[in-house]
Amino acid sequence: MTGKYFGQPVLRLEDKHLLTGRAKFCDDIVIPGMLHAAFLRSDYAHAIIKNIDVTEARKHPGVVAVYTAEDMGDYWKLGPLQVPPPFAIKGAQFNARTLPPIAKGKVRFSGEPIAVVIAESRYIAEDACEDIIFDAEPLPAVIDLEKAWEDTSVLVHDDLPSNMAALVKQESGDYEAAKKQADVVVSHRYVADHVAGAAMENRGFVVNWDERTQEMTVWAGTQAPLPLRSAIAGRMGLVENQVRVITPYIGGGFGPKVMTSQADDVLLPWISMKLNRPIKWIEDRRENFLATTSERDQVHHCEMALKNDGTILGFKDIFYHNTGAYDPYGMTVPLNTQTHTVSNYRVPNFYTEIRMVFTNEMVVTPVRGAGRSEGVFVMERMMDLAARELKMDPVEIRLKNLLKKEEFPLNTGVIGQDFVVGVLDSGDYKNNLEKCIQMIDYEKFRNEIQPKARKEGKHLGIGVVTFTEGTAVGPYEGARVTVGNNGKVSVATGYSTQGQGHFTVFAQIVAEQLNVKVEDVRVITGDTGHFHWGAGTFASRGATIAGSAINSAAVLVREKIFATAAKLLDVPEDQVELCEGSVCVKGHPEKSVSLGDLAGKANPMRGAVEADVKPGLEATAYYAPPHGATGSGACAMIVDVDPETCKVNIERFVLVHDCGTVINPLLLEGQIQGGVSMGIGNAFYEKMVYDENGQLMTASFMDYLMPQATDMPKRMEIGHNVHPSPLNTLGLKGVGEAGALPPPPAFCQAVEDALYEYDLDLTESNLNPSLLYKFKNEATKR
């Protein structure tokens, strides 16, 4: 489906302001009389608080106030569960331990806030943090996931009998019976390493309580402006229309910015009201690493039963998932993992079990990939293990087991993060893989390039994997489309944007429906004063969920334009059509009315208006899917490994993807390429490392290695398949996280293939030269 704007590589409307430094980000907000906040954070990962002495800090010149939990009285409450527990799953056990706004009695992770200083400048606020004397009795830290699960472990929450945050089992068929029928059973332990979201802009929060209007305005770099608005209003005892949350330009989201009810958004509105002053807090990079959320960090114990011909009979996976010190975001991440192990291959019998554990680490919530990455990693590694055991080609075993397009829609039998049973809606998974191996010249590589390279002493290897990406889950999003008196169109949605290009793709959808220039559509995202319903930016759902709502609203406006114009021009409705920016009578272009004039007519200031007619050329619509739409793809890479230094170069990288109908092919490529860079980062560079005392060893960009330009393959070769989703009018599926999913398993497979003299068995999603060297030394030489 392509049109004048829809489906075209329209250049981004938001770029001009971003490129010239004119776009307004959170730290660019300046309000007269504004104070600045700094948090004192615990250096201990686990400790009993003895005393917090803020006397000197309060005396510090320029300090206006200092607060600890003690000073908050009744306002100190544990935060809400932002995502409800998964009780839609039979037998699910879940222990909610939500975030304290600021530590009271005990600290449970290094970086947990213990005091906040409000001062005339950020410099002074940080100085005064150093005047605070924090006296605590350290306790042993709970870090190892598997040990944390044991009854003998130190407890993160003393009031619980164990560190179990949740236990969720899902199964289909009968795995144990299938195992008995199997010719071969393979089993293994895999680790999905801990990574950061690491958006280039840290979090930020500016709040202004206006005592005279009794209204609070908040600017925040949040992915969830409406949940944030409701949470603040609820806590402050305000009605929702007294709180307006505005998302300015946001420098990347990648998941962690979806969290609300953290120290900043709980404390600062309360303090702003108390002091009757605006307050700004801008997170620094160290705080972002220590105390904003992060993800991955799972240990899987997998087993797969197969026939000799490679047919999967069953799969079993018991995995430990680190939720960190608290679990305010429910089980979105591990449920995604559970969903994505069994969503692209035919697995007739499976048993999967989530053991979610509390540890003395920062809270875990989604990061681009959001549990899918881990699911894809372990399933693809298991396919490689099975292929090796059966002496099959890794591509052959995948082609044998991939679901066929005729099988869709297919009920997966697994309840996902949206609490409904997953249904794979459409796609051609086998063709993704076939196209992928064609693009990378798999046969030629195996038969010519690799043998020749090996003769020359080079270590070239290839890795080929497949994946699905569950996207576009509910509950819903909405939008309002309005034609202005100048003929330009405004769109307002509660969905918030962090660089994805929504200002452009949403405008394309509307421009197509209303036949106006795309630059004449002005989109407002994530401002609760403009649109006050919505759930937030997560699960690659913007284009599909908000986009579908916007499309529906535009269709309604189009209908209203026709009805109003037909009346005005005195012709039947089927006799009018949209010309660019106006409505004309078919065959009589001279008989027309501009959209701007029509908008004026639709809002008469005098005279009788018919009872059922709403004013203006305006409509509001919502879209709620029955379940998510599933994207799919395949990925291949060729690596060149130096066996001495274990340096790995990615020589070629191919990714074939299917996200249904494409709104903007240029932006689609950008989404995939960005995801891939994160996937490559996760595979070989990025890793959050906690030591045994719960100290984060990687709390800066010196130690947490972000992929740089020279780390990336020369070209990301991207192929597209288009199988529109039957779930929505436009045929859309999400794509935001796709690129991040397949690189780690493809990388492992390719490195194993490259170092062919060794019986390498790579079991971690994040390698680095030292770790690879260790794996190599532990392997037997063939």
Next chain:
Amino acid sequence: MAQLIKIKVTVNDTVYEREVEPRLLLSDFIRHELGLFGTHVGCEHGMCGACTILFDGEPVRSCLIFAVQANGHEIKTVESLGTPEHLHPLQEAFNEKHGLQCGFCTPGILMTVVPFLEENPHPSEDEIREAIDGNICRCTGYEKIIESVQAASEKMSSGK
């Protein structure tokens, strides 16, 4: 509070005289004293490159310099390039090749590339990759940034 120090700094051809604390970072001076918010701060430890500005024509990280060190020097920020109505050819190329997504790292990348293209108007792809290696971008995977710089070099050398 420490003693304030008088400085005179030329930023985007305008001379500013201010009294600042000796510890004030140049990045904070540019943003919060002068209100030039196009210079972004991503890490405050010199690793991400978002705050890159030109200091006497050389790209430097403004989060690693104190404002007092800029006394008597000439600074250029992203605001010295084009405006939304009249983009600089480099900015045009970034728009045309989709060289930015969230746009937070972009001003630093532009200010890194401006002197690079002056010195090397016809760079190879590898040279571009090397030139922007010190600027972290989380959104794009760099490929389209490199295409943007290539396109800019063509635009600028053909005088378009």
